[in-house]
Amino acid sequence: MTNSFLDQIETGFRDIALKAGAVIMEVYARPDFEARSKADDSPVTEADEAADALIRAELTKLFPEIAVVTEELSESHSIQADRFIIVDPLDGTKEFVKRRGDFTVNLALVEHGVPLRGVVYAPAKERLFYTRADGSSVEEAGPFTDTPGALTPLKVSQPDNDALLVVASKSHRDAATDAYINQYAVKDSKSAGSSLKFCLVAAGEADFYPRLGRTMEWDTAAGHAVVLGAGGQVLRFDDHTALRYGKPGYENPFFLVTAPGVALKPAG
Numbered sequence: 001m002t003n004s005f006l007d008q009i010e011t012g013f014r015d016i017a018l019k020a021g022a023v024i025m026e027v028y029a030r031p032d033f034e035a036r037s038k039a040d041d042s043p044v045t046e047a048d049e050a051a052d053a054l055i056r057a058e059l060t061k062l063f064p065e066i067a068v069v070t071e072e073l074s075e076s077h078s079i080q081a082d083r084f085i086i087v088d089p090l091d092g093t094k095e096f097v098k099r100r101g102d103f104t105v106n107l108a109l110v111e112h113g114v115p116l117r118g119v120v121y122a123p124a125k126e127r128l129f130y131t132r133a134d135g136s137s138v139e140e141a142g143p144f145t146d147t148p149g150a151l152t153p154l155k156v157s158q159p160d161n162d163a164l165l166v167v168a169s170k171s172h173r174d175a176a177t178d179a180y181i182n183q184y185a186v187k188d189s190k191s192a193g194s195s196l197k198f199c200l201v202a203a204g205e206a207d208f209y210p211r212l213g214r215t216m217e218w219d220t221a222a223g224h225a226v227v228l229g230a231g232g233q234v235l236r237f238d239d240h241t242a243l244r245y246g247k248p249g250y251e252n253p254f255f256l257v258t259a260p261g262v263a264l265k266p267a268g
Contacts, residue, residue: 006117006133008062009109013119014130016058017105018144020051021123024090024105028124035097043093048072051089051105059085059107066109069250071218077250083111084246088218092194101125102193108221113244118225120195129154129199129226137202137229154199154230156259159207163187164262167197167206169213177212183265184208198223201257202230209257212237217250223257233258238267 027033027047035045052072059068063085069076070087085107090096092103101124108118119130128140137154157165166181166189173191181189192200198220200206224234224243234243237254256264 001111001116003133009117010130010133012058012062013107013109013117014128014140014148015146016055016062017107017119017121017128017130019058020055020089020105021121023047023050023054024096024103025123028096028099035093043097044072045090045093045096047096048090048093052087055087055089055105055107059087069218071216080246082246083109085109086115086218086221086245086250088195088216088222091219092196095193100193102196104194104196104222106195106218106222108225110217110221110245113246114242115221115225115228115245118222120199120222120226122194122196125196127196127199129202131225131229135229137226139199139203154202154226155204156201156227156230156232157204157207157261159259159261160187161185161261161263165205165207166190167192167200167209169193169197169211174213177210180210180212180265195219195223198227198234198257201232201259202227204230204259207259208262210237210254211257212254215252215255217245217247217252220252220255221245227257231260233260235264240264 024047067079067081067084088106095102105121108115117131121128126142131137138151141150162185197209235256243255
């Protein structure tokens with residue numbers, strides 16, 4: 001990948017995420033908006049669909065040669081490519097519907113199974129995380145304009161295995177997750193929605209995020225890229241090997257997001 005291409009990914013992903021976030025917040029500000037269930041019983045709103053249409057249009061203009069896989073376009077789920085962009089236009093729709101604010105816009109560039117660059121934007125919380133052209137991860141301070149604001153480099157924690165900081169899902173936490181977390185010496189545990197959990201690990205605000213539940217690659221790729229750029233790891237739960245992308249159907253196994261110093265327990 002050339003430097004100019006990587007620069008374009010950084011600026012393009014940032015700009016698209018901000019535009020999509022603005023569309024989402026227009027819907028969020030209304031007293032009522034439409035929400036319905038998809039075939040898999042997950043919720044979808046007009047904000048998901050409007051953001052998805054905007055993102056796909058912008059990506060087509062900027063990167064017409066790169067395949068795009070997006071949650072809201074089912075025909076894209078059969079795409080197989082060595083290089084692709086994967087999109088979740090509104091991750092955390094349940095949080096959106098409940099007006100909790102923990103929802104994000106996610107775009108990632110995947111190459112040979114690895115999410116190399118990504119952006120995670122939480123418009124209601126005014127937090128913006130992304131990987132730069134050089135592969136490092138940053139959080140940008142708002143307000144967000146055409147010109148990037150102050151950038152804080154992200155680096156994962158140096159965990160204390162006798163006092164771990166754990167983050168888990170707000171809407172999908174279950175008994176199996178709690179049982180796994182209880183194997184560790186935990187100083188503090190917090191809940192967060194959407195891909196923000198990845199970003200909390202990347203920022204050193206949490207040491208560890210276990211996910212024992214169904215996710216899709218568009219849910220995780222952008223946050224995964226941000227974690228990698230901050231020196232962290234995203235590993236399969238079963239064998240602790242690196243989580244890969246471009247799998248048939250784009251479904252993930254259970255996984256662990258972690259700073260490298262966490263002494264991981266074996267699965268089950």
